[in-house]
Amino acid sequence: MTAGQRVRSLALAAAAGLVACGGGDFATAPTAPTATPAAGPPGTEVEPLAAAAAGAGKLVGAAVQASYLGQADYAAVFGRHFSYVTAEWEMKWLPVQRQPGAFDFSGGDRIVAFAEARGMRVKGHALVWHGSTPDWVNTLTAPELRIALEDHIRTVVGHWRGRVHAWDVVNEALADDREATGDGLRRTTFYETLGPGYLAEAFRLARRADPEALLIYNDYGAEGRGRKSDRVYELVMGLREQGVPIDGVGLQMHIDSSGSPTAADVAWNMRRLAELGLVVNISEMDVRTASQPGDTATRSERQKQVYKAIVGACVAEPRCDAVTLWGFTDKFSWIDKQFGADDPLVFDESYRAKPAFFGMLEAFQRR
Ligand code: G3I
Numbered sequence: 397m398t399a400g401q402r403v404r405s406l407a408l409a410a411a412a413g414l415v416a417c418g419g420g421d422f423a424t425a426p427t428a429p430t431a432t433p434a435a436g437p438p439g440t441e442v443e444p445l446a447a448a449a450a451g452a453g454k455l456v457g458a459a460v461q462a463s464y465l466g467q468a469d470y471a472a473v474f475g476r477h478f479s480y481v482t483a484e485w486e487m488k489w490l491p492v493q494r495q496p497g498a499f500d501f502s503g504g505d506r507i508v509a510f511a512e513a514r515g516m517r518v519k520g521h522a523l524v525w526h527g528s529t530p531d532w533v534n535t536l537t538a539p540e541l542r543i544a545l546e547d548h549i550r551t552v553v554g555h556w557r558g559r560v561h562a563w564d565v566v567n568e569a570l571a572d573d574r575e576a577t578g579d580g581l582r583r584t585t586f587y588e589t590l591g592p593g594y595l596a597e598a599f600r601l602a603r604r605a606d607p608e609a610l611l612i613y614n615d616y617g618a619e620g621r622g623r624k625s626d627r628v629y630e631l632v633m634g635l636r637e638q639g640v641p642i643d644g645v646g647l648q649m650h651i652d653s654s655g656s657p658t659a660a661d662v663a664w665n666m667r668r669l670a671e672l673g674l675v676v677n678i679s680e681m682d683v684r685t686a687s688q689p690g691d692t693a694t695r696s697e698r699q700k701q702v703y704k705a706i707v708g709a710c711v712a713e714p715r716c717d718a719v720t721l722w723g724f725t726d727k728f729s730w731i732d733k734q735f736g737a738d739d740p741l742v743f744d745e746s747y748r749a750k751p752a753f754f755g756m757l758e759a760f761q762r763r
Contacts, residue, residue: 454718458477458724473724519563524565545590563612612645725747
């Protein structure tokens with residue numbers, strides 16, 4: 397049986413089933429988790445970031461991996477400081493549905509359980525992304541891919557229905573400036589097989605599967621002013637005008653401490669997205685410093701100022717609901733693999749709070 401035949405048969409069978417749990421009202425103000433008692437690594441001895449964020453009416457989050465939650469220091473520092481969690485890997489298509497119809501929710505379930513036990517909100521990441529799609533999806537015909545997309549979104553969103561504050565429904569659908577042609581959309585399997593309408597289809601499927609969750613378009617390199625930022629703005633404005641159920645935009649914020657994008661440009665971009673009726677969030681922030689001049693102390697101070705300024709832009713924007721870091725300790729960051737050794741986050745490898753942590757704290761406290 398080909399992948400396509402498996403998809404068709406499974407989708408027909410699955411069409412009858414629908415996992416339903418109670419919806420939740422996520423509109424209430426964020427609540428900071430109760431602070432864990434000050435014990436363990438240094439990071440548990442500084443005041444909880446989540447309490448400061450809640451004072452500003454914001455969620456503060458981090459991407460985590462289920463396999464790290466078994467490490468006591470990791471769990472203690474993450475549990476103390478954050479009110480929002482994103483699965484760095486475990487809720488993506490590839491780990492969840494490696495083969496048609498064979499769903500594995502175990503990693504995501506572990507992260508969701510950890511979050512719920514501490515009063516944290518959950519960000520689902522990511523339903524449709526070319527960067528984490530199993531090979532079998534790339535072999536499907538258009539009718540088969542349409543069925544597979546519906547089956548995946550209905551099953552995954554349905555599995556965590558009522559327990560996810562927001563879903564990154566489509567991630568990184570726009571091409572980078574050097575590749576952008578025509579409509580500016582990235583030529584992924586979804587685009588090539590289903591056409592540009594796949595974005596609207598994905599959002600409509602997600603809304604049907606969980607009417608409560610905020611539905612987000614998430615991208616990078618579009619945080620401040622620029623052509624890709626304009627393409628994101630035009631894309632989501634078009635989706636809204638078509639009546640597509642999109643609620644917000646995630647600005648990934650994978651940046652360095654050079655000062656680009658400026659906080660003023662990020663604030664300007666957030667405001668124009670907000671004026672479309674959208675919420676915005678900073679979804680994957682890390683601030684690389686290795687390429688910057690100066691000694692460690694100088695680079696750490698600059699990194700602090702960047703965190704403070706960018707988080708300050710979210711604090712000042714009423715429609716910015718959250719700041720999420722992509723990891724939280726330099727012990728575990730994708731940056732080291734992607735760009736070489738760096739220290740882009742707010743706790744060091746021994747879970748000590750860095751100047752960057754205090755930059756975030758001061759921003760949330762409007763100091
Ligand atoms: O967990 C498995 C492990 O069991 C296995 O032994 C190992 C070797 O195959 O792979 C492990 O999975 C890896 C996973 O990270 C968890 O560490 C995957 O191979 C690897 O591809 C995956 O990379 C993630 C990447 O997205 C692709 O999904 C990175 O951690 C994650 O930081 C990165 O995050 C993306 C966002 O989702 C979207 N925005 C850009 C960002 C950075 O690329």
